[in-house]
Amino acid sequence: MSLELPASFQTRMQTQLGAAYPAFAQALAQPSPTSIRVNQAKTALPEGLPQVPWSETGFYLSARPSFTLDPLFHGGAYYVQEASSMFLEQALRQCVDLKEPLAVLDLCGAPGGKSTHIASLLSPESLLVANEVIKPRANILAENIQKWGSGNVVVTNNDPSHIGQLTGFFDVMVVDAPCSGEGMFRKDPDAMSEWSEANVKLCSERQRRILMDVWDALKPGGVLIYSTCTYNLEENEENLAWLAKQQDAETLALQLHPDWGVTATELEGMHGYRFYPHQTQGEGFFLAAVRKTDGEEARPYRKSKRPFLVIASKQEKALVQDWLREPKFWEIVKHKETLRALPNAWMLELEQLYENLRVVYGGIELAEVMKNNAKPLPALALSQHLAEDAFPAAEVDLATALKYLHREDVSLEESANGWVLVQFNGVALGWGKKLQNRVNNHYPKEWRIRMSLDEALQPENLAKQFVLGGQ
Numbered sequence: 001m002s003l004e005l006p007a008s009f010q011t012r013m014q015t016q017l018g019a020a021y022p023a024f025a026q027a028l029a030q031p032s033p034t035s036i037r038v039n040q041a042k043t044a045l046p047e048g049l050p051q052v053p054w055s056e057t058g059f060y061l062s063a064r065p066s067f068t069l070d071p072l073f074h075g076g077a078y079y080v081q082e083a084s085s086m087f088l089e090q091a092l093r094q095c096v097d098l099k100e101p102l103a104v105l106d107l108c109g110a111p112g113g114k115s116t117h118i119a120s121l122l123s124p125e126s127l128l129v130a131n132e133v134i135k136p137r138a139n140i141l142a143e144n145i146q147k148w149g150s151g152n153v154v155v156t157n158n159d160p161s162h163i164g165q166l167t168g169f170f171d172v173m174v175v176d177a178p179c180s181g182e183g184m185f186r187k188d189p190d191a192m193s194e195w196s197e198a199n200v201k202l203c204s205e206r207q208r209r210i211l212m213d214v215w216d217a218l219k220p221g222g223v224l225i226y227s228t229c230t231y232n233l234e235e236n237e238e239n240l241a242w243l244a245k246q247q248d249a250e251t252l253a254l255q256l257h258p259d260w261g262v263t264a265t266e267l268e269g270m271h272g273y274r275f276y277p278h279q280t281q282g283e284g285f286f287l288a289a290v291r292k293t294d295g296e297e298a299r300p301y302r303k304s305k306r307p308f309l310v311i312a313s314k315q316e317k318a319l320v321q322d323w324l325r326e327p328k329f330w331e332i333v334k335h336k337e338t339l340r341a342l343p344n345a346w347m348l349e350l351e352q353l354y355e356n357l358r359v360v361y362g363g364i365e366l367a368e369v370m371k372n373n374a375k376p377l378p379a380l381a382l383s384q385h386l387a388e389d390a391f392p393a394a395e396v397d398l399a400t401a402l403k404y405l406h407r408e409d410v411s412l413e414e415s416a417n418g419w420v421l422v423q424f425n426g427v428a429l430g431w432g433k434k435l436q437n438r439v440n441n442h443y444p445k446e447w448r449i450r451m452s453l454d455e456a457l458q459p460e461n462l463a464k465q466f467v468l469g470g471q
């Protein structure tokens with residue numbers, strides 16, 4: 001495969017890389033590597049897969065399987081993520097004390113690669129706000145957050161300028177900015193057809209606006225991690241140098257292992273890290289960690305008279321009290337018919353978020369309550385916090401798991417009547433309700449597998465190995 005790179009992009013890269021340009025161009029003609037990041041809260045790390053060097057839970061696959069046909073993918077046991085972007089892990093581990101309870105923002109969150117990664121790295125006592133400005137993309141982010149199952153995450157759908165009004169709210173902010181996508185050319189040829197000099201300029205200006213809009217929401221002393229998947233200086237080093245002129249900001253140096261092949265860069269005292277496909281096994285990527293050296297502290301938040309979060313009644317709480325592993329950790333709130341669990345320690349901050357932002361999803365959606373009856377919701381099935389004995393589980397084979405995820409009728413022979421957690425290889429997929437002579441499939445319509453399963457259900461295909469060794 002050889003890519004027809006835009007002429008002025010080639011000229012730019014020749015200037016930037018000099019003698020290394022032919023190796024770069026050659027690497028772009030190779031297929032892009034496939035990698036996944038494993039959710040250790042749901043499954044063990046695989047044995048025998050080559051590791052992404054800068055991530056403890058990142059692994060390369062030798063080929064790209066049909067992830068849609070792997071139930072563990074739907075169960076949030078792993079996330080398919082480009083390897084270079086997993087370098088975020090190094091920035092967080094090296095610049096932030098992850099044992100502390102932190103308020104963290106992922107500003108440009110959809111579809112959720114970095115948000116799910118951050119959620120796994122934070123302590124359970126932390127709070128992550130995963131934001132996405134484009135509504136349909138915010139819904140996809142919310143779906144992936146529910147499947148990952150962390151619980152201490154709120155998904156919002158706001159413009160950076162709205163979030164910027166939460167002065168001094170966040171200890172850490174990740175800005176994985178929309179960019180011209182030069183680093184994605186071999187993976188996503190559409191990025192190449194949309195590339196132009198004018199678009200690079202437009203992206204750079206938009207990134208500056210985003211950084212300025214959200215800056216006030218970072219605490220003084222807090223860390224902002226800026227990343228793009230593009231190579232040009234305008235969207236990377238030049239933006240950081242510009243930021244340092246506008247605000248009290250300095251970059252933090254990261255320790256690199258020489259084997260990683262990551263390139264350290266510097267412009268006007270601001271440091272960044274570059275991933276080139278001829279030097280690292282991954283796509284093009286840029287990252288810098290910035291510390292805010294001065295600025296306004298958070299103002300004390302005064303709850304408004306009408307609370308935005310309504311605490312559930314004693315009777316309502318009693319319906320779900322045995323469903324979570326550590327009930328004391330959570331506060332149960334009610335909105336319309338829905339009961340949700342939110343981390344107790346963050347209720348004041350959550351009140352502020354619900355008052356000021358458009359919250360698409362928060363905490364763990366537990367149940368819909370009707371006439372003193374609680375119907376468990378999909379997010380609870382996929383939650384890392386579901387109490388083990390709260391519901392009977394039915395382990396199903398691959399064919400049944402796929403039919404369940406396709407929203408077909410399935411039979412769960414062994415289980416008693418009532419709500420049953422459908423699971424594959426020990427990973428929960430969702431709810432079934434067993435009645436006298438049938439099972440109601442409660443997998444959400446919006447999440448169902450849409451492709452035909454005819455071919456996948458052929459015995460020879462069912463026998464194939466899956467990504468994490470299940471079958």
Ligand SMILES: C[S@@+](CC[C@H](N)C(=O)[O-])C[C@H]1O[C@@H](n2cnc3c(N)ncnc32)[C@H](O)[C@@H]1O
Pocket residue numbers: 085107108109110111112113114115132133134137159160176177178179206210
């Ligand atoms: C590089 S993608 C984020 C990928 C994501 N962090 C992940 O790891 O899965 C950039 C995101 O920024 C969003 N975006 C576009 N314009 C924006 C703007 N003006 N302000 C903030 N975000 C924007 C896009 O919708 C897109 O989801």
